[in-house]
Amino acid sequence: MKNTATDFDVLIVGAGISGIGMAAHMKEKAPDHSFVIVERRESLGGTWDLFRYPGIRSDSDMHTLGFDFEPWRHEKSIADGPSILEYLERIVDERKIRDHIRLEHKVLAADWRESDARWHVTLETGEGERKHLTANWLYLGSGYYDYDEPYDPGFDLGEFEGQVLHPQFWPDDLDYSNKDVVVVGSGATAVTIVPSMADKAAKVTMLQRTPTWMFSRPAKDALANFLRRILPEKLAYRLTRWKNITMQDFAFKMARNKPEKVKEGLHKRIRKSMGEDYDLAPFTPPYNPWDQRLCLVPDDDLFQAMKNGKAEVVTGHIKAFEKGGVRLKDDRFLPADIVVTATGLKLAVAGKIALSKEGQPIDLAQHFYYKGCMFSNVPNLAVVFGYLNASWTLRADINSDFICRVLNETRKQGVDVAEPILTPQAEAAIEEDDIFDFSSGYIQRSKHIMPRNAVAYPWRLNQEYVLDRKRMKQDPVDDGLLEFRRHGANAKFADQQLEAAE
Template identity: 40%
Template sequence: MEEHFDIVVVGAGLAGISAAYRVQTMLPNRQFVILEARERIGGTWDIFKYPGIRSDSDLTTYGFPFAPWSKERQIANGSEIADYIQETVKSCGLENKIRLSHRVLTADWCSREKRWKLTVSENGTEVVIYTEFVMWGSGYYDQWEGLNPIIPGIERFEGIVAHPQFWPEDLDYSSKRVVVIGSGATAITLLPAMSKTAAHVTMLQRSPSYILPIPMIAAEDRILRAYLPKWISSRLVRWKYLLLPRLTMELCRYFPGIIRAGMRRLTKALLPVHIPQDPHFEPKYKMGEQRICLAPDGDFFKCLHTPNASILTDTIETITSTGLELGSGNRISADIIVTATGLKIQLFGGAHVKVDGQIVNISEKYAWNGTMLQDIPNAAMMIGYTSTAWTLGADIMAQLVIKVMVAMEKRGAKVVVPRLDLGMGVNPAPLLDINATYVKVAVGSVPMAGDRGPWRRRTGYYEDCWKVRFGDVTQELVFES
C-alpha cells in the first residue's frame, strides 16, 4: 500500500506535536500525518518509568506555548506530563492525524520525483509513504538502546542491573541496597525517590554536578495568580521563566567566580555535617557549561540527612558478584545497580536517510540554523534546547521551517536545500550546546555547527525568535522549481 502526504511529521512527543500544531495552524491547506514508532504518544514521557521521574525544567516553558501549563507546580512528574500531552493532542484536534506503531525505517529522497519515499514498519508490516517534506520530531536519543559505558566486571554482578530508560516494572527495591551510578538529573531524581523505601541508596559519581534547590510552587507565582486576571498572570509567569534561565546563564558567563562562590555557600548550608562539600559538590566545569540539575523543594539535600542515602565521589575499579570495588580501595555492597549514565544520541529516530540512493553520513554535514542539514532537501530536525527547556527550541524551529515552506510557496519552488558556500570558510563547532559526557561520546553521529552565517550554533530563544519574526530565512538556501 502506498500513500502520499504534503508533510510527514515523525514522532508524537513534545517536538512532533509542536511541529504538527504549527503545520495545522500556519499551513492549513497542507495534508499531513504524524508517524509514531511506539504504541502510545508522549515520547520521553511514555518511555521513562523510573522512580520519581519528573521534568528538569519548569513546565511554563517546557510545556507547549499554544497550550499553557495551568497548574501551580512547575516541576511535574512523568504521569502528569504524559496526561498533559494527551490533553493537548485532543484539544488541538490532532488525534486523527497520529498513526501509532509506525516506525520509519528508511527515508530516500528522489531528485527526479522531488519527493521522499519513506519505508515504514506498521506493526511489523512494511508500507510506503511518499511526502514532499519531512519534519523529524523524533528527538535526539535512541529509544531502543541506552548509553551503556564499559563498566569493568559488570557481567559478574549477581544482583539486578537496571537502566533508567528500561526500568523493570516489577523491580522491588524495598529493603535493598542500591547503588546509582551517575551524577546527572536522573541520578539526582532517583536518590530521594528510592531512598524512601530502600535499605540504603548510594549515589556514586565520577565527578559532581551543580544542583540547585528550587521551590515546587514559587511564592511570587502564587501572588500573581491570586491578585491578577488569569490572562495577565499567566503571561507574567511565563516571562519570568523565560528570563530567569537566560539571566542565570549570562551571570555565569560574566561573573563565574561570584556565581560559583554563591553556589558553594548555598550547597554547604543544605548539606548534613557528615558530608563534606569537597569533593562531592565541587564540579570540575564552570556553571553554565552543563545543564543545572534542579532539586524541587531541596529534596535531594533533604534525603542526605537521612540514614538511607549517601553520596560518593570515586571511580569504579571493578564490579564483583556482590558489589563494587572503587579506585580508592573502598568497597560497596549492593543488591541493585542502576546505571544512570546518560542517553545514546541518535537522530532521525534511527532511520537510514538517503539522497538518490546514497546513504547520508550526517556527521559530515553542517546544520543550517540548527534544523536543516547541508545538501539534504526538504527535511528538517526539530531539535530543542539542551541547556534550557527543550520544547521552546523545538517549537521555534518548527515555526522557522514552516516560514521556509511559505517562502517556497511564494517562489513556486518544489525543493529547498541548504548549500554551504565554501568561500565562507566555515569552521566546525559542536551542534549541541552542553559539555556532557554522553554528548562527547556521540560526536561522530551528529551534524556539525559552523562559526558563521546561518550555520552558526543556536545561541538562545530570543535570538531564534528574532530570526523567525524578522530575519532572512532564505540565506544559504537554494530553491528549485
C-alpha cells in the first residue's frame, strides 16, 4: 500500500449533487477548512452521469433539486440529465471546486482513531493502486443506492432470446428502432423510459405488477420563467423555490390527511389527458397517494404516447419469458425484442464503505440518526440521505450548512471532535419509529441496513423539510447532545485537554 500522508479537514465522498453541494457550502461558509472530494467514477455528476437511458431526467423540479445558492437558469423546470450535468459542471468551475476533486478514487474503508482525531481512509485508484489518506471529518455524499449492482428480482429468462437490459447499465449503442420493447416496472425510471423509446420503437409496453399514482405537469414552469424576465435572477429563483417547496409540502400533507380527495384530483388530470371514458384501472394503485413516491409525467408525454398507440400500460404478473416475448399468468402474451428490467435500485448505506472505530466495525443499523445528518456515538461523520417526499438537494443543502456551522464551532472552541452522544440510559428511553413510512419495494427491502430512527427529534431522519430547515439553521449547534472535545480527552475545551499518549 502506498502511504501518502495527505491530511484534510474534510474528506467528501462522491462528486454528485451531495458532494459538490458540500464543497460549495464550505467555500462560502467554512473557507478556513481544507477539503478534498474523492469520486470512484471517472467523471463527476453521480446519478446524472451514471444513468444514460433514453429520456433521463429529474422527477423533481430543478428549483428545488437545484442548490439554494445557485439559480436554475434553464427554461425547463423538469430537466434532462445533460442539463443537470451542465449545471454541476458550471458550479465546480465557477467556484473553483474542480481542483479539489480526485476522480477514480474509490473509498474502501475508513477507521476513526481518537489518538489523532482522524479518519484513516483506504482508497483504490482506477489503476488498482491502494492509497491512504487521513481527514478530520468524513462527509458521505455517496448517494443511497448500490452503484455496482441494481436490484435483481430473480427473473428466469427461460427461452427469451432478445436483449435484456437494466437502466443502470444502459449500452451506448442500443438500436431499438421498430422493435417491440417491454419495460418491466412502474416507477419513475419506467415512466421516463416508455415515452422516450416510443418515438423510435414499434411499440413500448410498460408491464406493471401494481399500478403507481401519477401526476402530470408542464416541463416548463410558466411563473418561474415570467419572474426571471422581470426580476433579478436570484430573487426570481428564491421566489420560485419557495413556491415549489410550499406546494410540495401542501400536496404531501393533503395526500396524508385527505387521500380520497387527492386520488380524485389525480384521476381527473389523467382523464383530461386520456378522455372522460378512459378506464383508470392502470393508474389506480391499491395504496394511497404518497404511501409511495408519486411519478411525474411531464407534458403528458406518457399519456400522449399511449393515445398515439405507441405505448401501452399492462397490469399483470409474469409467468415466463418465452421466445419472442413475455407470458403473463393470465396467459396474455406481450411480444418483445428487448426487455428492460426497470425493477428498482438496491439501496446501500454509506457507499458500502467499511467504517470502523479503533478497528472495531461500525454497523450504522445499530446507531440512531442525529438531525438526519450524523449518527449517535460516531464522531466527525456526516451523511446525506435526501427526502422521499421532496427533492434530494433540500436535505443536501441544510446538512451542508449545518456541518459548516459545526466545523466553525470546533474552531471557535479549539477542539477537533464533535460527536452526538447517546448514553445507554437515554437510548433505552427512546421510542423508535419506522424510518420510512413508505411501502415502496426498494425501501422495504432495505430497512434492515438502515440506521435507527426515533419518534422524537433530534434522533431521527425527518421527512418535513420546512421544519428541518428552521431547526438546522436556528437551533444552537452546541445543544448538549453534540459533544465537542479535544482528541484523546473527554474535556470540552482546549485548556482542559489531556494529551493522548503517543
